[in-house]
Amino acid sequence: MAERFEVVQVSVAAVMSVDGKLTRHDEANIYEWVSDEDQQNFRELIGEQDVIVMGRGSYEAVQQSLKLNPKRLRVVLTTHPEQFSERSINGQLEFYAQSPQQLVASLENRGYTNILVVGGSRMISEFLEAGLVNQLYVTIEPRLFGSGKPLTADKPIDIQLQLEKSQVLNDQGTVLQIYTVR
């Protein structure tokens, strides 16, 4: 497992059902079921970051509503970055075919310090497996979906976490849990 970087803080944020699904069945739009309180919390967390990283699948799910901002770089990982070259805006929206390790190293070289990985399953797994993640923000919505994309990809991992904070966000019992990765 790779060493975490000294300067860069890498966090992962996700919202899921009680049974650990990031999506309701095969629906792409999670905002049909995510609580207002989680969305508010997520906006605040985004505001503290200078880079947001997502997989191509997640980018396609949010691209219509994505508001670009010169103060915040969005990075999309895809094995076909050339297909997105016309959408790329240097410093705001960039597409790469890189491993998590390569990406974090190059972002660190460019002076970025706070990186938030926002999904989906494969991205979260790859960053955790590479040993790059310092913190995990998981919101659990009080719902059961039975099927949908899992929090981590369907392969064996064993990563120890330390719960730092658990906060109930609303009357329905949406819970935000913040973990450090041990």
Ligand SMILES: NC(=O)c1ccc[n+]([C@@H]2O[C@H](COP(=O)([O-])OP(=O)(O)OC[C@H]3O[C@@H](n4cnc5c(N)ncnc54)[C@H](OP(=O)(O)O)[C@@H]3O)[C@@H](O)[C@H]2O)c1
């Ligand atoms: N509930 C939540 O918190 C949450 C968060 C985010 C997303 N979601 C949902 O999850 C769904 C998308 O998740 P997903 O698991 O299908 O997709 P994803 O992880 O967002 O994207 C997977 C894609 O990312 C690219 N990729 C991943 N690692 C890469 C690497 N190291 N190098 C190059 N490319 C890499 C590949 O793109 P190519 O195929 O182009 O090569 C891969 O197919 C959406 O429906 C979204 O709404 C939910």
